[in-house]
Amino acid sequence: MTYTTAIFYFFAAILVFAGMRVVTARNPVHAALFLVLAFFTAAGLWMLLEAEFLAITLVLVYVGAVMVLFLFVVMMLDINLDKLREGFWDYLPLAGFVSVLLVIEMALILGSRHFGLEVMGTPAPHPADYSNTRELGRLLYTDYVYAFELAAVILLVAIVAAIALTLRRRKDSKYIDPAAQSKVKRSDRLRIVKMQAEKGPVARIQDSGEGGA
């Protein structure tokens, strides 16, 4: 067993274990953290395939951003696990059917007739100065530029739609416009009243008309 094969099995074992725990962990926060571990290990496996851009982007996007938001939400929810597990036996036949279907599909595609070593030989390792990022960028912006731009536009529409659906102006919001806040002059907030200190309270009320600055 070479060094890389040993690393592969090490990572693969962790990945399978983490994937199992995502489903079986009793605490949803623990499940989310095992999903983080699964993503990170998968990134390690991609790194072994010399796909460093995809590997690092997986960590950057899924681990660094998506899962943080996910964890953020899961932590704030009060999830009743017993309620969640109530329908387990009712859903089991459907789940079993779906998983059998998945296994059959995978067997059809990944069978040795299409994916064996004689059909798909081991690709030659790239030299050290090979940049996966550069190659990927070149392909995305030349050969696949229309598909890429289409995907970008769809994502943009999705962002705009999500904001438009959730944007509502609350009437009771105490929002302060920072621009207006910094433009405030002293005279808007403060009025200096000149009055004689030695006069009594009755006299001051009579003078208040001329006291304003």
Add this chain to the structure above:
Amino acid sequence: MAGMDWAAIQTVVWTLVKILALVVPLMLGVAYLTYAERKIIGWMQVRIGPNRVGFQGLLQPIADAVKLLMKEIIIPSGASRGLFILGPILVIAPALAAWAVIPFTDTLVLANINAGLLYVMAITSMGVYGVIIAGWASNSKYAFLGAMRSAAQIVSYEIAMGFALVGVLMASQSLNLVDIVQGQAGGLHQWYIWPLFPLFVVYLVAGVAETNRAPFDVAEGESEIVAGFHVEYSGMAFAVFFLAEYANMILVSALTTLMFLGGWLSPVTFLPDGIVWWLLKTGFVLFLFLWFRATFPRYRYDQIMRLGWKVFIPITIVWIVVVGAMMQTPYGHFFH
């Protein structure tokens, strides 16, 4: 076969030695950064700062470290035990791992990899997990509030930070940190700080926010939520959070130096390049961090969100377009 194994073992041992040679000075740097912080802020506030332990208080960080090592680590009875201990580990690990690709000179670098910039971004984005887990596992309201604030803040500022790095990437046409510095060769006027000045400001301020330093320290917010996410930690577990925060500060300063201030390159062509320049520039950026802390009051939470989403992200997007346009003009040679 035995010969190959020997070579592999040699590589592993040699790499471990190099890692040690990187981490030990870094930890010393962290220790003396705390000393520098207390002294500098002391002077700024017309105080003396620590001056009791050793000459001019120079042994103060050592005394602090010993004190924290001796203290008991208390685990609250309602805490999620495993995660409570995992929290500080997950904070310190990315703070140290990111240093693997930081070059000190064009040859003095642990791992000179092609996607260095991406690696740093990915690894530093993991640091927030330690904070969130620590806050959640403590089973304390203050700690949880701190964790929530930190998660929201770090996710918001990471986007602006990433976009600022896209500008650098466009200017240097490389993700390799050594190449990025070498693209700035030729003296002070070739540094990326000039064409990318708005991105430099955004990166620096976002870096202060990412490291949860004042004025963006709402995750700790002593006057509001006691000490935020690490309120339940004591002794060495607390010290690990502290180490990570300062290691991250040095990391952000080093990255600012490498990407905008020419790294180890000398500002004038008649002086030789060298690690001295790297240290001087990183020290200057670190000084800015301390200066900010002594100068600005803490931001309000809604102001932090507004600055990140409504000010920084639009600025970076506009400037990326400007850089793209500039590269098509006769001044394009400015960048590479």
